[in-house]
Amino acid sequence: MSSPSVSHILDSIAAAGTAHRNGEAGSRETLIDLGLQLVSSLEIPSEFIQRTMWAEPARSAHCRLALDRQIFQHLRDAGDAGISAVSLAEKTGLDVPLLQRVLRHLVAMYMVSYTDGKFHATALSNGLAKENYQQSIAFCYDVSRPSFNNLPEYLKQTGYKNPLNPTDGAFQAAHKSKLPFFDWLVANPPHLSEFDSFMSAYRAGKANWYDPNFYPVAERLIGAFDPSNSDVLLVDVGGGRGHDLLEYSARHPSSPGRLILQDREPVIASVQGKENMPFEAMAHDFYTPQPIKAARAYLLHSILHDWDDNDGVLLNEIVLSEEHPTLAATSMDMMMLAHLGVRERTEADWRAILARAGLKVVYIYSYPGVEESLIEAELE
Numbered sequence: 001m002s003s004p005s006v007s008h009i010l011d012s013i014a015a016a017g018t019a020h021r022n023g024e025a026g027s028r029e030t031l032i033d034l035g036l037q038l039v040s041s042l043e044i045p046s047e048f049i050q051r052t053m054w055a056e057p058a059r060s061a062h063c064r065l066a067l068d069r070q071i072f073q074h075l076r077d078a079g080d081a082g083i084s085a086v087s088l089a090e091k092t093g094l095d096v097p098l099l100q101r102v103l104r105h106l107v108a109m110y111m112v113s114y115t116d117g118k119f120h121a122t123a124l125s126n127g128l129a130k131e132n133y134q135q136s137i138a139f140c141y142d143v144s145r146p147s148f149n150n151l152p153e154y155l156k157q158t159g160y161k162n163p164l165n166p167t168d169g170a171f172q173a174a175h176k177s178k179l180p181f182f183d184w185l186v187a188n189p190p191h192l193s194e195f196d197s198f199m200s201a202y203r204a205g206k207a208n209w210y211d212p213n214f215y216p217v218a219e220r221l222i223g224a225f226d227p228s229n230s231d232v233l234l235v236d237v238g239g240g241r242g243h244d245l246l247e248y249s250a251r252h253p254s255s256p257g258r259l260i261l262q263d264r265e266p267v268i269a270s271v272q273g274k275e276n277m278p279f280e281a282m283a284h285d286f287y288t289p290q291p292i293k294a295a296r297a298y299l300l301h302s303i304l305h306d307w308d309d310n311d312g313v314l315l316n317e318i319v320l321s322e323e324h325p326t327l328a329a330t331s332m333d334m335m336m337l338a339h340l341g342v343r344e345r346t347e348a349d350w351r352a353i354l355a356r357a358g359l360k361v362v363y364i365y366s367y368p369g370v371e372e373s374l375i376e377a378e379l380e
């Protein structure tokens, strides 16, 4: 067995704790990772089964229930005073004993606290009360979970082949459909809207490539912008509802040039007509030729497809480490496995796929604790 000893993990936690107190980037994520490592080292199989197979599914179900009955919002609104089971039951319509059992489980998992006969919100439950996380819970519970539940049976039926078919995967088997994932979202409201919220939420709170000390925006993007070439600075291809461009322009208010958001028509329709957007929204299918030529850069954030006719390409993607794959990276790979028949890639995979598209990697920028790197590439 090559796993580190408990005492070694505890030493690492102490060191990461010091880094965290000093505000070092990535130290919070390191502590979480070490916490998982500690649990895995200490836990015996019976505890593992209890946690993974009962406690976690029950907690997910309770989060879904909390969304239906606005439980996290009521806890938040109760403030420091907290709220009794009877009052919360009145507001949410749950039986008092049922509510107590549900919340006790969340207390046991440190998501809610209980003192002096009152339930209290935590920073985590307050965060989850926000709309984009509520929508994310709905998407993950109603759309993703059935795909994962169905994965072993699907793989058995398909002879344990790496799934590659975008219209016949675990997702389609679970949802009894032959539609590709993105078409299914459009055909099944409100899941498209939930998915778009999920995309804006699932990495919120982490550094973005346009934040300080990540990618040299001033030098590589803005400094190299030549309006005589094209007045478009950046095209966000498959940019959803534009959360990246919104944040980008908030961080770089004097950034020159036009910003263009592209996505499928139903997604673009949900942002068109909104006032004061710092970008132009354009319906565009990225399987068809790019209509905006010679922009300074094309951003592909969590998008993976062939590309042509461009100045620079900024791929904001997970670069999977073979030696130390992180939970965030492998979780996303599992999402890809169960929903889209595609995968996350290692650095060697990225270099190979870009070379096939006639692009060479200029540099790969990364930030501590942030899963997605910024791969800058240009035509060879």
Ligand SMILES: C[S@@+](CC[C@H](N)C(=O)[O-])C[C@H]1O[C@@H](n2cnc3c(N)ncnc32)[C@H](O)[C@@H]1O
Pocket: 182, 199, 200, 237, 238, 239, 240, 241, 262, 263, 264, 267, 284, 285, 286, 287, 300, 301, 302, 303
């Ligand atoms: C994984 S999401 C990434 C969204 C955003 N770039 C981000 O990273 O948060 C993929 C996006 O690609 C869009 N998309 C899927 N197929 C597309 C197509 N054929 N043409 C344009 N956009 C597409 C989806 O609507 C979705 O917004």
